[in-house]
Amino acid sequence: MAAGVLLLVVVNFACFSGHLVSGERSFSIDYKNNCFLKDGEPFQYISGSIHYSRIPRYYWKDRLMKMYMTGLNAIQVYVPWNFHEPVQGVQNFTGDRDLEHFLDLANRTGLLVILRPGPYICAEWEMGGLPAWLLQKPNIILRSADTDYVQAVSNWLAVLLPKMKPWLYINGGNIITVQVENEYGSYFACDYNYMRHLQTLFRFFLGEDTVLFTTDGNTDKEMTCGTLEGLYATVDFGTDTNITEAFKRQRRFEPRGPLVNSEFYTGWLDHWGDPHAVVDAQKVSRVLGEMLTMGANINMYMFEGGTNFGYWNGADHDTRFRSVVTSYDYDAPLSEAGDPTEKLLAIRDVIKQFRNIPSGPMPPATPKFAYGFVTLKKVGNVSNLLNTISPFGPVKSQYPLTFEDIKQYYGYVLYRTTLPRDLSEPTPLISPLNGVHDRAYVSVNGVFLGLLQRDTMLVMNVTGRQGDTVDILIENMGRVNFGSKINDYKAREQSPGLLSDLILGKDVLKDWEIYPLDIDGAIAGGWPHSDSWKTSPAPREPSAGPSFYMGTLQPNGLSWDTFLKLNEWTKGQVWINGMNLGRYWPARGPQQTLYVPGPLLSTTLPNNITVLELEGAPAHLRVLFMDRPQLNATVEKS
Ligand SMILES: *[C@@H]1O[C@H](CO)[C@@H](O)[C@H](O)[C@H]1NC(C)=O
Ligand SMILES: *[C@@H]1O[C@H](CO)[C@@H](O)[C@H](O)[C@H]1NC(C)=O
Ligand SMILES: *[C@@H]1O[C@H](CO)[C@@H](O)[C@H](O)[C@H]1NC(C)=O
Ligand SMILES: *[C@@H]1O[C@H](CO)[C@@H](O)[C@H](O)[C@H]1NC(C)=O
Ligand SMILES: *[C@@H]1O[C@H](CO)[C@@H](O)[C@H](O)[C@H]1NC(C)=O
Ligand SMILES: *[C@@H]1O[C@H](CO)[C@@H](O)[C@H](O)[C@H]1NC(C)=O
Ligand SMILES: *[C@@H]1O[C@H](CO)[C@@H](O)[C@H](O)[C@H]1NC(C)=O
Numbered sequence: 001m002a003a004g005v006l007l008l009v010v011v012n013f014a015c016f017s018g019h020l021v022s023g024e025r026s027f028s029i030d031y032k033n034n035c036f037l038k039d040g041e042p043f044q045y046i047s048g049s050i051h052y053s054r055i056p057r058y059y060w061k062d063r064l065m066k067m068y069m070t071g072l073n074a075i076q077v078y079v080p081w082n083f084h085e086p087v088q089g090v091q092n093f094t095g096d097r098d099l100e101h102f103l104d105l106a107n108r109t110g111l112l113v114i115l116r117p118g119p120y121i122c123a124e125w126e127m128g129g130l131p132a133w134l135l136q137k138p139n140i141i142l143r144s145a146d147t148d149y150v151q152a153v154s155n156w157l158a159v160l161l162p163k164m165k166p167w168l169y170i171n172g173g174n175i176i177t178v179q180v181e182n183e184y185g186s187y188f189a190c191d192y193n194y195m196r197h198l199q200t201l202f203r204f205f206l207g208e209d210t211v212l213f214t215t216d217g218n219t220d221k222e223m224t225c226g227t228l229e230g231l232y233a234t235v236d237f238g239t240d241t242n243i244t245e246a247f248k249r250q251r252r253f254e255p256r257g258p259l260v261n262s263e264f265y266t267g268w269l270d271h272w273g274d275p276h277a278v279v280d281a282q283k284v285s286r287v288l289g290e291m292l293t294m295g296a297n298i299n300m301y302m303f304e305g306g307t308n309f310g311y312w313n314g315a316d317h318d319t320r321f322r323s324v325v326t327s328y329d330y331d332a333p334l335s336e337a338g339d340p341t342e343k344l345l346a347i348r349d350v351i352k353q354f355r356n357i358p359s360g361p362m363p364p365a366t367p368k369f370a371y372g373f374v375t376l377k378k379v380g381n382v383s384n385l386l387n388t389i390s391p392f393g394p395v396k397s398q399y400p401l402t403f404e405d406i407k408q409y410y411g412y413v414l415y416r417t418t419l420p421r422d423l424s425e426p427t428p429l430i431s432p433l434n435g436v437h438d439r440a441y442v443s444v445n446g447v448f449l450g451l452l453q454r455d456t457m458l459v460m461n462v463t464g465r466q467g468d469t470v471d472i473l474i475e476n477m478g479r480v481n482f483g484s485k486i487n488d489y490k491a492r493e494q495s496p497g498l499l500s501d502l503i504l505g506k507d508v509l510k511d512w513e514i515y516p517l518d519i520d521g522a523i524a525g526g527w528p529h530s531d532s533w534k535t536s537p538a539p540r541e542p543s544a545g546p547s548f549y550m551g552t553l554q555p556n557g558l559s560w561d562t563f564l565k566l567n568e569w570t571k572g573q574v575w576i577n578g579m580n581l582g583r584y585w586p587a588r589g590p591q592q593t594l595y596v597p598g599p600l601l602s603t604t605l606p607n608n609i610t611v612l613e614l615e616g617a618p619a620h621l622r623v624l625f626m627d628r629p630q631l632n633a634t635v636e637k638s
Contacts, residue, residue, distance in 0.1 A: 027169045027176045029211060029232060031256040036211075036297065038169075038176070044295060045176070046351055047074035047114055048303025049263070051123065052102040053083045054328055055306045055338070056597045057095060060102055062363065063304045063338050064109045070333070070340075070348045071357030074112040074176065076262070076299045077102070078121040080129040081156055083312070086409075088133045088152070091159055103167050107174040110358075113167070114262075114299060116179040117160055119153045119198075124269050124314045124324045127479035127494075128182075132409040135402075135491040143184070145193040154201060161205030170209055177211040178202065179262070183236070185216040185226025186482070195228045215262035218246045223253050232257060236301070238265030239283045243291055261291060263301035266343065267331030271315075271322040276590040276632035278331045281343035289350045300347070304338060305330030307595050310520075310580040311410035314481030320455040321438060323477040325591040326582035327631055336595050336629065337561050339365035366598065369560035371625035376551035376611060378542060378621075379528045382414060383446060383471045385548065386515055389522050390414070394513035400498030403476055404491070406516050411573075412546075412612075414515040415472040415498060419444065419464045420507045426461035427505040434458060435500030438477035441546050441614050444468050448545025451615070462504060470509070473546045474498060475614065477583075519612065523575050529608040542617035549617060552606040553625065559601040562625045563593035566611070568618035575610040576600055587615075592630035 028037050036043040048067050055063060067075060079099060085091050093099055106113055120143050121129035134140055137148045167173030180198050202212055216226035218235040227233040233253040237246045247259050266284050268277035284300075291298050305328040308314075313324040329336035333344035340362050351357055379385070386393075394416065395406050403413055429442065431452050440452040444464040452460055462470075476496030492499055502509045522528075528550045542549075553576075564574065564581070571585040574594060581594045601607050609623065 025170055025172065026209075027211060028209070029257050034256055035258045035295065036176075044258075044292075044354075045074040045112065045114070045297045045299070046072055046292065046355070047076050047112075047297075047299040048072050048333070049076045049078075049299060049301040050304045051078055051302075051306055051328075052099065053078075053080050053096070053125070053312070054308065055304070056599065057098065057101070058599045059338055059597065061105050061109070062366070063334060064106055064111060066334055066338065066340060066344075066363055067303055068109045068111055069358055069360065069362050070344055071351035071355060072111065072303070073355070074114055074299075075106055075303070076114040076301070077116065078123050078125075078129065079115070079117040079160065080121060080123065080125050081119050082126060082129055082131040084160070085131055085156060088131070089155070093163070100163065100167070103174065111174065112169065113175045114177050114179070115164060115175045116182060117157070117164070118182060119156060121182050122314075122482045124328065124481055125308075126312050126314055126410070126481070128314065128481040132404060132479065133407075135404045135495055138491045140491050141189065143181070143187055143194065144189040144191040145197065150194070150197055153198070157201050157205065161202065165206055168206065168210055177213055178206060180212050180214055180228075180231050181226075183216050183222070183226060184214065185222030185224065187225070190225035192228065195231075199228060199230060213260070213262075218249045220249065220252070223249060227253050232260075234260035234262045236261060236263030239279060239287045243287065243294070247294065247296065259294060259296035261296060261298050264288065264291070264298050266300045266302060266333055267305070267329075269328065269330060270325045270590055270631070272325055272585050272588045272591075274322065274590070281341075281346045284343060285346040285350045288347060289353070292350070292354045300333070302328070302330040302332040304334040305332045305336060307336055307582065309582050311476065311478065313478040313583070315438075315478045316482060317480045321477075321480070323438070324481075326584070326594060327591050327629070329629070329631055337366065337368070367560045368627040369558050369562050369598075369625075370627040371553055371556070371562055373622045373624050374551045374553050374609060376549040376609065376621045376623060378617075379548040379550050381446070381543065381545055381547040382412075382473055382517075382612075383443065383546075386414065388527055389517050389519050390515040391518065392516070394515045397512050397514060398510050399501060400512055401514055402492065402495035402497035402499060404495050405497070406514055408516040410476055411519060412476070412517045413474050413497060414517060415474060416513040416515065417470050417509050417511055419462075419466055419468045419470060420504070420509070422466050423463050423505065426463055428459050429462045430459045430503045431500070432458075432503055433500040435498055435502070436474070437496045437499055439475040439614075440498070441473040441475070443471045443545050448543075448615075472498070472502075473614070519573075520575075520580055523610055524578050528610060542619060542621055544616045546612065546614045547617070549611040549613060549621065551609045551623070553601070553609060554606060555602050555604050557603050559598045559603050561598040562596045562601075562627065563629045564596050565593045565624045565626055565630065567622075567624060568620070569611070569613055569623075570615035570617075572611055572613040574612075577602065577608055586633070590632045592633045593626060595629065596625070
């Protein structure tokens with residue numbers, strides 16, 4: 001075994017002995033010398049992952065420059081399909097979704113790109129990047145040769161890949177390699193026809209000369225189902241893995257060629273209700289140094305994590321459903337707000353030993369400001385605002401429908417019916433078959449009674465009189481992006497909404513009015529601040545149950561980054577100046593503050609804050625803008 005390791009090291013050093021320069025742009029694999037070749041010269045990449053979908057466009061350049069100044073020569077980028085094709089057949093590549101602008105900024109900064117266009121990406125992103133409209137076919141088998149799935153994938157890649165072609169290094173751009181699928185070996189289907197189909201599409205659109213690769217967790221089973229002849233097999237692993245063993249596994253599938261760790265974990269993600277995850281900086285830099293010494297090509301996942309704005313967080317489902325928090329700080333070398341950390345400096349010191357890093361200072365952290373307290377006032381509760389937030393009114397159905405059925409894929413939907421009989425005694429409302437995806441906030445005649453929660457709270461008590469209005473607000477907390485449960489998912493099980501009937505005492509609740517809620521649309525149209533001149537009969541005090549609150553942060557001439565803390569609020573969603581900052585849940589933790597990108601704030605106009613609180617607001621109705629994040633606080637186990 002020791003001899004094998006020695007041989008490996010010798011062979012990899014041989015890679016750097018020099019080659020003929022061809023003069024033209026080329027990027028390929030040198031199987032003889034076990035390395036990549038760029039323009040005919042041996043090439044080793046030191047790369048970091050960054051997701052443009054998790055960073056506001058105006059900060060892309062800043063983050064890329066900091067990565068370049070750390071000494072990286074490449075970045076690794078996922079393309080989330082659902083971010084670009086929210087409605088089937090309608091693609092968006094503008095504004096924060098302008099992938100080509102991002103590639104251009106990287107190219108101008110001097111960074112090569114390892115592109116990961118999926119179509120599945122995991123990434124702890126809503127449904128692993130797959131568009132939820134795929135689930136309209138009830139029994140679709142995602143990530144397989146399922147005809148409808150493959151058709152949708154082919155249509156998408158026929159739009160995306162031709163856009164990427166001019167950006168290939170060999171065509172004058174900066175994309176050196178392209179990953180096909182993502183950790184496919186972890187998925188139950190193990191469908192080689194699907195992988196072969198993807199290979200055909202990638203080759204057709206990107207040409208024969210592009211280096212295509214796969215990435216898999218480092219077990220033989222994963223490598224067996226995830227790899228395909230013609231796609232270069234790479235592995236991913238973190239600081240706790242024996243690197244010799246891990247690269248030996250790659251060697252079993254790629255006896256020759258460069259060693260590649262496509263995801264070397266610099267940190268880890270958080271779930272609501274779980275302890276805050278960190279990975280020690282010393283360990284990261286030590287293992288990085290060891291791998292670079294072996295001549296391996298390394299991508300650090302993440303280098304800059306960013307934020308799950310809006311509804312873009314994913315979820316895991318192992319023993320129970322666990323939703324990913326809003327921050328994707330990841331304990332990465334650049335923080336969620338893009339600030340260099342001690343970990344970054346330690347990594348830069350390691351990289352210095354292997355390549356010349358750019359001279360000049362590391363760009364500093366962006367300035368932060370503690371704007372202080374803002375007191376909000378109540379706008380009204382969800383049930384009384386349906387004219388505004390559900391402009392097209394309800395869909396009627398005898399039995400509950402899913403979010404996909406009514407073509408509202410994200411956020412919140414209100415399900416309304418009436419009590420079928422008098423219930424003077426507390427009567428159990430049951431979600432049999434675990435049919436609430438993912439949380440149900442239940443009110444009867446405007447009185448909030450409690451909630452049901454997927455996997456953990458399947459029954460609650462209800463009282464009331466026959467004919468009383470039952471309002472159930474359902475929250476989609478992000479679709480599962482990975483884990484054993486994705487293996488055998490049929491569309492219905494994966495859907496948010498009410499997936500089975502609700503049983504109240506002896507009765508099945510029927511005859512639903514289902515209100516799609518376009519909260520983001522209403523807020524984009526100026527609501528509720530544009531309406532605030534109207535004298536509203538709604539009580540201005542907090543109350544239990546899903547309700548909206550509003551306030552303004554007065555401009556002070558600054559538009560610096562800040563962190564919003566909703567101390568003693570329970571759970572909900574926040575918008576500032578129309579931007580959906582994501583979910584908050586301080587009662588659960590560990591995340592306590594939401595990142596507010598400075599350029600979002602106006603220096604001259606009142607900044608409009610809107611909060612949807614789902615359970616209960618504190619009497620003080622205050623929120624606090626602080627100058628630092630709190631990502632680790634006491635956790636209430638779910
Ligand atoms: C496309 O995405 C951008 C950035 O998020 C957004 O501003 C724009 O409204 C979207 N375009 C359409 C047509 O939805
Ligand atoms: C990328 O940058 C290089 C110079 O660094 C330039 O020659 C090339 O044209 C750029 N590619 C694209 C597609 O803009
Ligand atoms: C890694 O595994 C090899 C055997 O493949 C062993 O010789 C070595 O001691 C292990 N390294 C560590 C740090 O455990
Ligand atoms: C919603 O508002 C109405 C009218 O202001 C009120 O009667 C009702 O009790 C409120 N419901 C909740 C759950 O706060
Ligand atoms: C429902 O009410 C009954 C009777 O008061 C009580 O025993 C039971 O614990 C309650 N169940 C829940 C889930 O609150
Ligand atoms: C906040 O809302 C008010 C009322 O609609 C509007 O006049 C103002 O421009 C908004 N502020 C910002 C920063 O957009
Ligand atoms: C998070 O906070 C808890 C409680 O203060 C502490 O025990 C724990 O070590 C902290 N975790 C990290 C990763 O900092």
